[in-house]
Amino acid sequence: MTTESRTLVRAARPAEPGASVAGAIAPDQGMRARILQAAAALFHRQGFERTTMQGIAHAVGLTKGSLYHHIRGKQALLYEILQHTLDRSLPDLEQIAAAPSPASERLRRAVRLHIFTLMHDRDNVVCFIEEGRSLAPEYRDAYLERRDRYEALFRRIIDDGIRSGEFLPTDVRLAGLAVLGMVNWMVRWYRPDGRHPAEEIASRFGDYAVGALRNTGGEDVGQRA
Amino acid sequence: MTTESRTLVRAARPAEPGASVAGAIAPDQGMRARILQAAAALFHRQGFERTTMQGIAHAVGLTKGSLYHHIRGKQALLYEILQHTLDRSLPDLEQIAAAPSPASERLRRAVRLHIFTLMHDRDNVVCFIEEGRSLAPEYRDAYLERRDRYEALFRRIIDDGIRSGEFLPTDVRLAGLAVLGMVNWMVRWYRPDGRHPAEEIASRFGDYAVGALRNTGGEDVGQRA
Numbered sequence: 001m002t003t004e005s006r007t008l009v010r011a012a013r014p015a016e017p018g019a020s021v022a023g024a025i026a027p028d029q030g031m032r033a034r035i036l037q038a039a040a041a042l043f044h045r046q047g048f049e050r051t052t053m054q055g056i057a058h059a060v061g062l063t064k065g066s067l068y069h070h071i072r073g074k075q076a077l078l079y080e081i082l083q084h085t086l087d088r089s090l091p092d093l094e095q096i097a098a099a100p101s102p103a104s105e106r107l108r109r110a111v112r113l114h115i116f117t118l119m120h121d122r123d124n125v126v127c128f129i130e131e132g133r134s135l136a137p138e139y140r141d142a143y144l145e146r147r148d149r150y151e152a153l154f155r156r157i158i159d160d161g162i163r164s165g166e167f168l169p170t171d172v173r174l175a176g177l178a179v180l181g182m183v184n185w186m187v188r189w190y191r192p193d194g195r196h197p198a199e200e201i202a203s204r205f206g207d208y209a210v211g212a213l214r215n216t217g218g219e220d221v222g223q224r225a
Numbered sequence: 226m227t228t229e230s231r232t233l234v235r236a237a238r239p240a241e242p243g244a245s246v247a248g249a250i251a252p253d254q255g256m257r258a259r260i261l262q263a264a265a266a267l268f269h270r271q272g273f274e275r276t277t278m279q280g281i282a283h284a285v286g287l288t289k290g291s292l293y294h295h296i297r298g299k300q301a302l303l304y305e306i307l308q309h310t311l312d313r314s315l316p317d318l319e320q321i322a323a324a325p326s327p328a329s330e331r332l333r334r335a336v337r338l339h340i341f342t343l344m345h346d347r348d349n350v351v352c353f354i355e356e357g358r359s360l361a362p363e364y365r366d367a368y369l370e371r372r373d374r375y376e377a378l379f380r381r382i383i384d385d386g387i388r389s390g391e392f393l394p395t396d397v398r399l400a401g402l403a404v405l406g407m408v409n410w411m412v413r414w415y416r417p418d419g420r421h422p423a424e425e426i427a428s429r430f431g432d433y434a435v436g437a438l439r440n441t442g443g444e445d446v447g448q449r450a
Contacts, residue, residue: 049274168436170429174421177414178407178433185406196399204395208403211393212433216441 034060035070036084039077040123048078048127048134079139082132085124086146089117097153103161104214107179108206110157114183115202119190126187154179158213167213179209259285260295261309264302265348273303273352273359303356304364310349311371314342322378328386329439332404333431335382339408340427344415351412379404383438392438404434 038059042051053074057067071077096109118125128147135143155176161167167175183205190201263284267276278299282292296302321334343350353372360368380401386392392400408430415426 047274049272168432170432171421171425174426174429175433177410178430181408181410181413182403182406182437185402185410188406189402196396200396201399204399205403207393207395208400208437211439211441212407212437214436214441216436216439 031060031062032070035062035067036077036081037123039074040081040127043078043081043131044123044126048074048131075136075139078127078131078135079143081124081127082135082143083146085121085128086150088121089113090146090150093150093153097156103157103164103166104210106157107154107161107209107213110154111179111183111206111209112202114180115186115205116198118183118186119192119198122190122192129184129187151176151180161213165215168215170213175213178212182208256285256287257295260287260292261302261306262348264299265306265352268303268306268356269348269351273299273356300361300364303352303360304368306349306352307357307360307368308371310346310353311375313346314338315371315375318375318378322381328382328389328391329435331382332379332386332434332438335379336404336408336431336434337427339405340411340430341423343408343411344417344423347415347417354409354412376401376405386438390440393440395438400438403437407433 035056039051039056042055042059051074053067054064056074056077057064060067062070071080092113093110096106096113099106099109132143132147155172158167158170158175158179159172162169162172186201260281264276264281267280267284276299278292279289281299281302282289285292287295296305317338318335321331321338324331324334357368357372380397383392383395383400383404384397387394387397411426
């Protein structure tokens with residue numbers, strides 16, 4: 001079992017029904033976890049704008065008044081979901097980026113981690129990718145700063161690959177946006193019951209990402225206008 | 226001037242202030258074009274959910290009642306914007322896909338067309354990419370059918386490339402989603418006043434797309450698990 005898949009099993013655990021209550025978490029923390037999970041599911045299904053605090057309260061069996069006892073409001077909830085999502089995957093991505101293996105192998109592992117996280121923690125990741133724009137200004141800077149730390153690890157791997165000659169010289173920022181776009185777009189088409197097994201998607205997208213940047217040794221890659 | 230850039234100049238024209246009124250279009254059609262343009266800009270800026278018919282009426286200097294004289298409602302408006310966007314780019318993409326040139330060259334041109342359309346017709350394309358999900362069921366099938374015609378042209382080029390040996394054998398659907406994800410993701414980061422000139426983005430993303438799929442002649446592309 002790789003580091004990534006182990007983490008994902010761990011990360012997926014709180015999403016099991018009742019797990020947060022039955023586990024070692026204090027009752028209040030259990031309710032908080034349930035609220036976050038229910039809110040992420042609603043934001044994913046109907047979008048942040050259309051989700052009400054009333055709807056979230058209903059999903060966890062609280063009155064709207066009691067819900068405010070646990071959480072300050074919809075913006076605070078969204079912010080916590082986004083932070084939570086990064087807290088889970090940032091340490092693993094940091095470990096991958098810092099590994100002593102070739103950049104192409106690290107890029108493949110980073111793409112794989114991103115895809116598996118998206119698949120196993122879908123409500124949260126979709127919120128992260130689709131609803132971050134809905135954050136109010138007072139939360140936005142902190143969110144963008146942490147999101148950039150995540151994305152910078154992809155750029156670091158790409159930069160290492162260019163320096164080592166594994167990857168073609170290219171603009172690191174554009175290359176990072178291309179790779180992240182490829183994988184983030186999955187939130188629009190991936191279905192757990194879809195036709196492609198997770199393993200196939202992770203493997204092929206790893207190939208595409210590495211292929212997109214690979215230094216093929218002076219082969220003509222087309223007119224650069 | 227390539228076919229693509231010529232089309233884009235044409236496509237971009239109605240977005241100029243007053244162009245639809247000053248041009249050869251009948252007054253009523255001019256107002257309709259202005260409504261579509263204003264709605265696309267508002268949907269882009271504040272999202273479909275948060276935009277009201279009142280806000281659209283205000284943007285074009287009509288009362289809400291007069292606006293309903295021109296258009297049935299917000300859903301009809303969104304649908305028309307999405308159809309309009311495809312009407313502009315589908316014929317050009319069809320021409321590129323059917324050209325007698327190598328698949329890698331056609332893929333590069335298709336990516337370029339997509340990127341330039343996105344840049345020049347930004348409000349409409351962002352609506353197309355971000356707000357299509359907001360369409361009511363009665364419009365959704367027609368939208369998805371046409372969107373799939375567009376995406377199928379990318380798959381056709383990729384399939385041709387696999388058959389000719391230019392591209393590695395891969396799953397055509399996943400490869401298409403990877404390439405489209407890479408370029409569609411631009412709606413999240415592209416800014417007209419950003420640091421990368423349009424030409425650079427189109428050229429590099431064309432390289433990435435072709436590189437992702439290129440058959441490097443039996444070179445090891447990593448463990449496919």
